[in-house]
Amino acid sequence: MKCRTCLASLSLALSFMVSLLVAATPVTAQLQTEPGAGVIQETVDVEVVNIDVHVTDRRGAPVAGLELSNFQVFENGERVEPVNFYEVVREDPDANAPIWLVLYFDQHNLLSANRDRALAELEVDLPTVLEDRRVRIMVAAHDQEPRVVQNFTRDWGAIRGALNGLRGQQTVGDQRDGLRQSAQLSVTDIFHRMRSRDRLDRQNAGLAIDALLGEMRTYAREVYNDSEASFEALGNFVRTLAWLEGRKALVFVSDGVAERPLGTLMEHVQDLLTGGASDAGALVERAGGGQAGGTPGTGGVFDRDASMEVGRLQQEVEQFHVTGTVQAIVAEANTYGVTLFAAKPPPGDAATSARRSRGRGALMEVSDRREALHNLAEGTGGFGRTGGGSLTGVLAQAVGGMQSYYSLGLSSANKVEGEFTSIEVRVRGVRGASADYRRSYVKKGVRSRISERALAAAYVGESDNPHRMEVNVDAIMPVEGEDLYDVQMWIEFPISSVELVEIEGVHRSATRLVAAAMDDDDELTAAQHLEVPLEVPVEALADALESHYRAGLRIRLPGGRHRIALGLWDQAARSGSVLTDALTVGG
Template sequence: MRRPARCHCGARRRDGPDLLPGPRRPRRRLRRGGAGAVLKPSPPLRRPLLFVLALCFGAASVGAAPAQVPPETTFGEAVDVNVVNVDVYVTDKAGRPVSGLRKDDFELLEDGKRVEITNFEAQASVPSPPPPAPAVPAPPGATAAPPPPAGGDPLHLVVYVDNVNVQPAHRARALQQLGSFLDRETGPGDRVMVVTDDMGGLHVRQAFTDDRAALARALDEVTRLSAQGGENDRSRRTALDAMYMIQEEALALGNVDNKFADENAEPLEVPCPVRIADPIKSYAESSRVAVLRTIASLKLFVNSLSGLPGRKVLLHVSDGVSVTPGEELFQVLQELCGGGGASSGATGSAADPASQTVDARQFGARSYQASQAMLDAQSYSTADEWTELAAHANANRVTLYTLQASGLEANSAASAESMGGGREQVLRTGSVLFIETNNRRDSLNVLASDTGGRAIFNANDLVPELERIQQDLESYYSLGFAPRRAGDGREHRIEVKVRRDGLQVRNRRSYRDKSPLERSADRTLAALFYGTEENPLEVRLDVGEVRPAEGKTFNVPLHLRIPLFKLFLQDNLQTQALVGKVRLLVATQGADGGISRVRQVEVPIRIPRDKALVALGKNFQYDLTLTLASGDQRVAVGIVDAATAQASYLARNVRVGEEAAK
């Protein structure tokens, strides 16, 4: 993709885990992970119980008793300069990007109160650099060198295909066009990932890469996977048929009872009996469970992106997900039992009495009242959950673009009679179709609009829409401000205004200011998931000899070496020593994709003053022992200088088992 030119106006300080004062730009290394990984949570690690100068830390069992250290005194000051960056897209009335704006053209509000824009950057598209010469293949087992970092914030683009909520034909058409677009526009240094949400969970089909051939293979693989989009339509038709069957039975029983009724007969059956709503309620409930699963999967993946540096963009491909599952069937029921079908087109067929509307009010409490239908429908709403998901994406600086793969949809009202039937065809009439279409779009609208992205609807030719997304990625403004309550962990509203007429603004609508420890945990997980390493402390991480432990577990020693001159150490007059503190964060991922919770310990450092000159030229050593199950494991370690908040994040792949132990 074309590289944006950057105009720096003021000091640049990033939000996220960069905690040093001033506009520090740490070195970044990107190492690709493998394809086919599955993300899912697993039981947390136990708490560490023993650490001295050489720390022993177990992932499933650890020992206990901190070494005695002198009473801690204040040394230095941990300065957490956190700037929240808001990416702003400005267009004219024709939707074209607007360039040339200055900081004074913008007004930024946090929770309705104006805040000072401390950092301002304007980015505009420039041509991509020519592709580099082919690299010499690395020797077997070596880690591939990461691409050189591009200027400015790195961009991570995720193509997220929701196989649970898309039909195969729609998916194939969308991915074919998307693949052609990526093949043309992906350039050296771009970071693109392909992920699918399947009935079995999330699967990484292609880790972050700029390899066009690898991306093409991954998208081709996705088009051959199973897709469940049609299953929901079949379940909905089944519920509709069951509703009409109940009405048919009620009408038949009513006719028989009326013919043979006497004073000792059973109470007459009436049209629209109360039980007529049962199939619809059952469908709505099962569909709601499926929608909540979809939201949970998206939230899990968005959370996994949180520790990646720079901008994160997720392109969500689906046919849409209903905000209020089953609402269109409740609309059918309202019109069937409310006698209102004549105004909407759902009058039914003359040849099918069960599909013809009746006024159930005349039958009282023995009938399902049409006025209850929309109240029942709202009990299955997931609107709040979609709003919370968008806020969660904002908290992790993830912008969502949503692509409805079903393409151009006609929304013209017609009568069921004119469409040749009064049952299934009722779903394509009037207000019923309107509700179903809007429900599928509302979820996609919320995700896109609340996070500053775009929603793509009614587009069979996706190229113009994909080009607009590319314009967003290459031409935008970044506004930075310092929160009033740094690291309070709460959600805050954001509003951006432009002091020029006729311009339209898009940006994320909220943010959550994470604590420094939470941001460090995010970075540790990013190293675990995606191999994004940072090492300003120049830490060396080595894997020792694997040894059998209790049961079917193994002890895996990790050796950390930290140059002492890289740490902040203060002269403590009381103890006649240089003292400091390091925070250590550890997370692991098993062969099955199970992820441990990030655990953190604080390790004090004490160097006698008379040995300081010699010690500062040496390394400080930590020995970590993890107790892990057999199989291919991945370990990530974060090392944070508590005084300066400077941190290194490293990850290693570890083969655990009998062969490794030998």
Template sequence: MTNATCRRPAVAALLAALLVPPAAPTGAAETKPTPVGPLRPLVRSVDVTVTNIDVVVTDSKGNRVTGLRKEDFEVVEDGAKQPVTNFYAVEGGALTVIGDEPVPPAPTPVPMAPPASPPAEAPASAQKTWIVIFVDNLNLTPFNRNRILKNVQGWVRGSVKGNVEAMVVTWDRSLKVRRKFTNDGRDVADVLGQLEEVSALRVATLSERKDLLQAIDDSVSEEQAVGKARQYALSLKNDLEFTLDALRSTINQLAGIEGRKILLHVSEGLPQSPGAELWKYIQDRFRSMSTPTQGFEFDRTTGYIGIVQAANAAGVTIYGIDASGLTVDSGVTAESRATTARVDSFVERTNLQSMISLLSEETGGQAILNKNDVTLALKEIEKDYTSYYSIGYRSLRPGVDRPHKVEVTVKRKGLKARARRSYLEKSPETRVQEATISALYFPRDDNPLAVGVEIGTPVPADRQNYIVPMTIRVPYARITLLPEGAKARGRLIFYFMVLDAAGKTSDLATQPAPIEVDAAKLESLARKDYVYDVKLVMIPGGQRISLAVRDEVTNTVSYQQRSIFISALGPESRGSKAR
């Protein structure tokens, strides 16, 4: 039977979701939403948050340790011990312990014997694993990249399957998704193989440095040499800023996905202080003690800490691979034979590897350094996401976004726990916003509120933009309404974000919708829908709409995505459900 509808009496707001490049805004002016007065809280509540930390435990030889219980762990948050309340163990990709009880294995079937009762379920599997292979072509040379990616290809062929999915992205001053998430390891390996034909740009950087070293040798004064080195360091710093932005963007897109999330960053190092080895070179060339202080000006440690914070907030574990492997002393290479001084290899390597280690260790991963073949190291990563412990603890939260330091240790001697060292306590609002953004890239169809979406025919708004009408239906039976005398009150919050075919996104738009009905009519409303009409201003072309609806009383959230093509030639465009 078709449900009857009860339309919202107020006029729906017009939300401007203009898809334009951030640096060059265009399109119609934004029409402001209908003002909504101050909304007093529906209920007074205290959030009880369960913080979950995934922990890898190894012995002194690096072997994974299984068979531990929650009593074996100690958790300290911001200096205060926390009792472990939630616990499960994963071994070989399957749950083996939940709380204090082992997970029973599935019984062995008897051949040819008809089942006397429904078959028992197989052992519960662990949470899904998402692996992003980030190939940093800006900081790679072709030979080293291709050598390491051959190892990665062999690994993904056997490891990416079932509930393990991988995607491939590249960075060469432009962030490109080469393959979206898939559990077809052979497909991922093929995409990685194709990257051998893609330019790797570190060759140009090294060539530029070689010329610079000669120019420093030809300089008549230390001041002149410093000036030349500064220009080179500023160029590296600019490239590094964009690289960190690309990493942050990739990490943020993963924030709303549930499961274990791994970012495998492949590069030949990321500089803590761009050009650090040059200041030491100039010092040796001119026998000066003042030049090394120049390096402090270019130190970008704070930028890397920002990446750590973003990764821990999104639940992403970073594994940094230094593709340069085992290298010879820069002072005896062809580059240095024609120069007066020598590039200090220790300064250079420490500068390039220290931040890879920081990103990895602070997020619960490990850096893979000084290895020409990383096959065994990749297998260790696989052990990390197939054999681990999940430890949870409860605490009363004020519901605001706050960072926390956390330390997990094992009480048994000789065992080492590895986990992320900080996390961001997130409010329900932040979690929904992140999930709405992530759903633009990674489809999500959780719909406990039974939300229905209808997209109407786009109509021109002006010469550049179209108005796209959208009707959102939520059954009253799924909405929590609290009695207040003769009335019953509730509130839904709607979240909208749009992605165009060029990869540009709108700002996230949020609209609260207070609901107030006669308490006496609650029973009759049970078979009706609450209907919310909204209009989006969009440009022509293919668009993807991400929608979330949150019941503010219970924090129950539904996520929906739709694809639509808006033709600039006529009104024949139609909205269609995203796949």
């Protein structure tokens, strides 16, 4: 998913015309740049961030019946008091919020044999998971770009068909595995050759070390580019879930992504060159006899130089760490209420044989490919199943955490747009209890949230429209001298679908409309906003509630096919809608 800057030639140029379709008594609809006197401005700024906490005992069973006094909450290390608290249990008849479950197959870093094994094991859980009628399942895959294989559904046949459609397909991971293994082999071959010799003369040792460090630099760059592409795709996909209301879980199925390239190998190299490990051996023969490169401090000159060189390399490869990107995904997922679960398929014979090359045996792992999986899951309140065991039971366990939890509401009124906040929750009074919860969030204001909902809806092509918005295209007019068109449309919704607040004899809404568009190349326009200037005198309220609010919208778009997304946010009721519609502009 890409978002281009709103340039003059290709911008989403909007103009709004508003009217009220009222049968009798007139109602004012004056556009205001500032809220009128007495309008409830506080509700625009005061937002509550809900931290959902899943508490389990030593056996992993959910712990029910806790009170607010059992919890301590800290923001950035400072104790805070929740502004609201409630418990949701699986059997609660009022717990009807949907549970959105995404099966995301990271085929950029997943061997097809491992993917097929994961499909078979995860599929075992699905009938049980679907017994909860709140659950909706999506199947998605990341090849070069993330794609939706099956949109959210409860249809078991459609879900199984999507999973079967993935089986047997070659993955990008298959194609890249040979290249990655070749680069890894270049590093480990030199490493193993150096370890296998009792002594090296200074010249040969210097050449070997230079070759090793050079290969390590090349490998770090390649792994970094691969990891950044994978995490960018995941982050973009997480944002597409912003439009959903309810509990959201994404199961990230992957063979792993390196967060810190060379993280594992660097320690071995340091020990090898300086003699810090018992099996490192001596590398360099001293000119005067004996060996240099043994335990640091033995007086050898080359071991000191080698250590300095490795230190410089460590500093250099830090720029290839994607820890910051992982932390940003965690914060955004937490902001959008998406819990991530990591599932690494157990390797089989095909995967094992793929990791052997030219008879030289299994390759040394030079990077920890599971670290990022655990950080993504634990940072968002999920868990990682990455130890090589079966994935059967992962989905049932993930959904179980969505069914029983405690919600702690925290005020973000004193936070500024974009501010990062770390969270810590402690459970008291329950021996051996553990808690899963999102550990950070980024403050998003109303404007940002509704924009992201509209952009995400445009990307996914889904509607969630409790306000019963309708859109009608009135005219499409070419712009003279340009391949652009002005599209005139009307949006309307029942006035009774938004909350009106009476202040000094006038009922006013705190409602905002937003519009965005996406073309066939997945290019998204910048979202455009309109404050709905709806004011109803008290004597006209009865008629107004039987009427519709109507806003004229003019969008300037290039020729071609587009998906239009319209969003509505009712701040007083803290509820929203998104509506998508296809539109072809020009010939």
